[in-house]
Amino acid sequence: MSEISVEPFSAGESIAKLSVLTLLVIGIVEISVGYLTQSVGLAADGVTSLLDALVSLIVWLGLHFSRRRPDERFHFGYHKVETFSALIVSLSMIVIATYIIFFSYLTFLNPRVIVYPALALVTLSAAGIASMYRALQMRAVAKKYGLLSLRTDANNSIKDATASCVVFASVLGASIGIRELDAVGGMIIGVYILGVAYVTVKEASLILVDACESSEITSVLKGALRTIPGVRDIASIKLRPSGPYLTGVVTVVVDGSETVSQTEDLSRKILEVMSTVIDTLGEVSVVFRSSQ
Numbered sequence: 001m002s003e004i005s006v007e008p009f010s011a012g013e014s015i016a017k018l019s020v021l022t023l024l025v026i027g028i029v030e031i032s033v034g035y036l037t038q039s040v041g042l043a044a045d046g047v048t049s050l051l052d053a054l055v056s057l058i059v060w061l062g063l064h065f066s067r068r069r070p071d072e073r074f075h076f077g078y079h080k081v082e083t084f085s086a087l088i089v090s091l092s093m094i095v096i097a098t099y100i101i102f103f104s105y106l107t108f109l110n111p112r113v114i115v116y117p118a119l120a121l122v123t124l125s126a127a128g129i130a131s132m133y134r135a136l137q138m139r140a141v142a143k144k145y146g147l148l149s150l151r152t153d154a155n156n157s158i159k160d161a162t163a164s165c166v167v168f169a170s171v172l173g174a175s176i177g178i179r180e181l182d183a184v185g186g187m188i189i190g191v192y193i194l195g196v197a198y199v200t201v202k203e204a205s206l207i208l209v210d211a212c213e214s215s216e217i218t219s220v221l222k223g224a225l226r227t228i229p230g231v232r233d234i235a236s237i238k239l240r241p242s243g244p245y246l247t248g249v250v251t252v253v254v255d256g257s258e259t260v261s262q263t264e265d266l267s268r269k270i271l272e273v274m275s276t277v278i279d280t281l282g283e284v285s286v287v288f289r290s291s292q
Contacts, residue, residue: 010067012082012150015141016060019153022134023053023160026127037120040107041167041174041182044100045127048163048189051096052156055089059149062086079242079282080208086149087204090197093156097193104186111179120171128164131157146245146280152200159196163189210240217246217278224273230254230266232291245282250274256290263288 030046033039062085068078114120135157142151166185173181222234232253239248250270258266267286275281 011141012147013063015138016056019056020053023049033123037116039114039120041170042120044103045167055092056153058085058089059153062149082149083204083207086152089152090200093193093197097190100186101190104183108183114174117175124164124168128161132161155196207241212239221277228269235289245280246278247282249285251287253289253291
């Protein structure tokens with residue numbers, strides 16, 4: 001059985017914590033400036049940032065609990081808490097998108113005059129840059145460690161930066177007399193969020209029911225394991241995702257005359273080979289079957 005590192009969860013937890021603090025600051029500043037300038041789009045973007053801070057908080061908590069070791073109740077550990085948090089985040093994103101679309105529709109029916117447009121534009125520019133920088137950091141960590149919830153949050157953060165750009169164009173258009181652009185931009189962002197949420201809900205749901213599209217990996221593993229001295233054949237390889245890791249059971253066909261010491265050594269070699277094929281290899285059990 002291979003040892004699982006908590007490094008992915010530690011790294012993800014750190015960046016998620018920073019995301020919560022950053023979004024809180026951005027949201028408070030945008031709402032304050034939005035109120036001052038009477039910009040509905042800027043205020044809505046600020047509310048979205050605060051809601052996204054809640055999303056990052058959920059991701060943070062999910063990654064934190066995923067670090068827990070197996071116990072008497074959860075024999076296989078808490079790694080799937082990370083995937084479950086991604087599902088919760090996606091459902092939260094649907095709520096956020098619905099709010100944005102509805103609020104934008106009301107704004108479209110009753111557009112407002114923006115005062116101090118220059119201040120609103122500067123605030124949106126700063127918010128967009130901060131959101132994009134944070135998103136790129138999160139996506140890099142998520143890609144490195146295969147953290148679904150963090151990748152979802154990163155995509156949501158990219159949406160934040162995009163939203164700021166769209167609202168920037170809306171405020172600019174409203175300042176020259178095209179007030180309805182503010183609402184149109186909000187609707188576009190809402191639809192984009194729904195698209196991101198749909199993809200993540202689908203992926204997280206498949207992982208939670210142990211779906212694993214691993215035909216290519218299984219084929220490569222069988223070929224590699226058959227080259228190990230003492231392995232006559234590979235009866236089966238059953239893998240399932242658990243957080244950022246792949247875990248499972250490998251059934252190996254052997255002569256049947258091996259001693260306990262020989263099977264332990266063979267098991268170690270099998271796990272070593274598997275770790276070279278799968279970077280995110282988690283706990284794997286090796287079962288031996290006699291060919292006699």
